[in-house]
Amino acid sequence: MIQCKTSKEIGGMGHSMKRKEDDRFVHGKGNYVDDVKLPGMLYMDIVRSPYAYAKIKNIDSSEALKIPGVLAVVTGKDLEQYNLHWMPTLMSDTQMVLPVDTVMYQSQEVAAIIATEKYIARDAREAVRVEYEVMKPVVNPFKANDEDAPVLRTDKEDQKDNHIWHWEVGQKEETEKIFNDAEVVVKEQMHIPRIHVSSIETCGCVADYDKVDNHLTMYMTTQAPHAIRTVIALVAGHVGLTEEKVRVISPDIGGGFGGKVPVYPGYVIAIAASFLIGKPVKWIEDRSENLQADSFARDYHITAEMAGTKDGKILATRMKVLADHGYTDASANPSKFPTGMFSIGTGSYDYSHAFMEADAVYTNKPPGGVAYRCSFRVTEAVHAIERITDRYALEIGKDPAELRFQNFIKKDQFPYQSPTGWEYDSGDYEAGLKLALKTVEYDKLREKQAQMRKEGKLMGIGLSTFTEIVGAGPSKDFDILGIKMFDSAEIRVHPTGKAIARFGTKSQGQGHETTYAQIIAEELGIPAKDIQIEEGDTDTAPYGLGTYASRSTPTAGAAAAIAARKLRDKARKLAAHLLEVSEDDLEWEPGKFSVKGAPEKSKTIQELVFAAYTNHPQGMEAGFEATHYYDPPNLTFPSGAYICVVEIDPETFEIDVKRFVAIDDAGNIINPMVAQGQVHGGLTQGIAPAMYEELIYDDDGNILNGTLMDYLVPTAVESPNWETGHTVTPSPHHPIGAKGIGESPTVGAPPAIANAIVDALKPYGITHLDIPITPAKIFEALKEKGVLDKPIVG
């Protein structure tokens, strides 16, 4: 149970306070980018390539320019004059803003139309005639480095093939030796599918350049407004847009999930167009553009291996990754981590040796590799370790729960040094799994399963006991384009005791306006309802790296707590002054200081704040404000124990998720209701790749499911009844002991579901299926194995 230290009126940590921002949203009063309307605003639409790989022979804009209301058609050649036709990616690769001669993926931007109305711009899109010379694309990443594969990045001088980089970590030789000598070795080839975040709001911006002041205001859908402003200044400083002349405003955002971290060409073209024309330019993607052209997530082909003893002791793991990056490496990772946090893939288990390696290749697909509700490739790693652990249990005939208990890192082993170099801060994996097993009544379920198998029914139980790694991150290792991954909070308390606090992060639905207020309320005793939270405006908020990878609570949340503590220290000095006692004689309880032994002598926080403006002691700085930039000493390591139960129709193979129990350990919880909402949403985005979502391309690089009619985003109807719960193992290094919750469910759910389905198909001898696992895929797997409609044996 969560113990609250503050009253309900104060609403500090642990209170299920209703989300303050929701009044605005449920009344339709949110202010999203598309709600921004400025005088004289123009509209931009984008001509996109129908081909995956083609030379552009000619772009004829003459017919489009004849349409009344069309002001300009911008091409790569136009941008080339300003050296704006290419831009850097977060991974120090390069990406076209608009192509000068070659398109590299289907739906790539080819030209932009600027018109007085969005309808005119869209009609003009049809009127731009582009002549292409179609070339044979590289689609299959396994063939990207074949001798006959064309070298895609001829723009890069040193690039002689389609290989981008090689990465490795761990103990290669020792691990190999363990594998050679091991009693049991299991191996599976897995694909973590290319998926898309599909946030309800697509991407877009209004670029408003003021020629007189030489000032750009950029309203945009970004999860990291400060970093974006710096990037704009670095890219466009040479044309006069230096950092003080740029203001980035990230208004309300309708879901980000990592997809609103990158800089898309559309943003840059809109800025260029506004700069050249001198009027505001709005660009809003439609749904298909968003799905087809914006950053993908995942797309890791993983060979996962585990070595162990016959009785179930894991000895070592090996993982080899082939990463399909599309035509450029535009992943959203911290600079030093080309595979993100993939090296967390030794999981929740205690063994001494692991080796992981990855190679990335270019293909004719959209760029990306964003951290889709996931701390930089953790989802891929967790899927591999949780699947291969189950595979090992299957091989030696051991119950997968029992095998996990046998191998868990024990509570007293923390801080734990992993073989791939991480220091796990804290955890109690046994407690989590025990609670999950009890909730689901595991033993009874296994009995039921045995009975059902006798009746020819397919029922499976899948476990996932994952460890997450979030809160990037400590400045010694973590930066993006050189900027360290700290984050910030600035608290300003007004004379009447009400406050405004601003942050370097940016909520996209996470509930920061509530949870940050609760952190400050916890530390300062000012009611959370009296604390207004602001984010997203680079002119007002302190600098920070933004919201993604479950980093807001671990970084900015910590900054809020520490800034509030600075203010509490000041309040103590004020109290000592007003009560005429020494600071040591004062006692704090949420909301007031009182004199030890004389509780009737006290001052509330509101009285103390008022004094800071009206009656502060000589020598003390007036006002009541504090700022903190928090550089975390370590990452945080949330964990979870998930159990999924499925039944599969033995004739149609339709999959029915009967139960899903999710026990999370995110350390101390700020708002249980918000946390539960995060878990529900995350789990739904967990069944998405497990059972529904994958971006599919044909051999010519055409996307086959580029609309939501065929790219299957699950809804409430597809969601089972989520049974949630938690254990609490506080982070020892975080000021409020919190770890971050937003991503655990998305990360932990897919392997639980996959493991359940594979377990259901165990009587047919199935050992692995790639996600998304669909009824049609099960049919093909059984057919290929020659066991279709064979009677099953329990």
Place this chain on the structure above:
Amino acid sequence: MIPASFDYSAPSTLKEALNLLKDIGDEAKILAGGHSLIPMMKLRFAEPEHLIDISNVPGLSYVNFEGDHLKIGAMAREVDLEDSKEVGEKFPIFHDVAKLIADPQVRNFGTIGGNLAHGDAANDQPAVMIALDAQVEITGLDGVRTVGIDDFFYGFYATAVQEDEILTGINIPVPTGRFGNAYHKSERKVGDYATGGVAVHVELDAEGTCTKAGIGLTNVNPTPLRASRSEEALVGAKLDDTTIESAAQYASEDCNPSSDLRGSEDYKRRIIKVLTKRMIHKALERAQ
């Protein structure tokens, strides 16, 4: 959504609508609920120059039992069938199908007439209408003509409704004896078009011998498909497991699915077989 530009008329009588159709010719398109046409216009797969919205035309939204027929106006919405208790008692198949069409928002607006007139083999109502032997009323300036459902679907998005005509109603015979019907489709997620769908209607005599059978298949052929061999297998027989199994087998053999993202041809044939079997059983239960 930004479709290509188009003109729009909303006539208030059927005659006015038909005159507009005649005057504008093949660039005109009738807009009923819009839930098939507008998505196509959004993607610019359809770029009609003129939309004639018939939602102001009175007298097309009825759902009535008249004599020995169930009469459905072309502008009756899917929800009108879904919500009608009377329809559900005689034809539970309409409750089955309505619940499987897209989502409540679509069913509140999408029309039965539009569902047929779109001529899409992926739509669900066509198979049901085949199973129930519906008659389609088509109105032109010269008057009303009636076309049997087997003569209605011509090809891909093509039906018996000519350029100067409007589908105005559907008549379904109500049997007098024992009968039952049922529909189900396999779908990848809610609101999806069918991977395969099967509509079954059976009529039985007092001894339980099948006197009439209608079986329609969704999305496994260029046009909505009648599973004739399966029907023949049922008629004159007691519907035991062996008979049902062979009817199901025929349906899976006689359909013409193509492999796509919904599954391979083989998988779809299997779905048709399983659903045919299950729907015959369900129709039979309902006929008791």
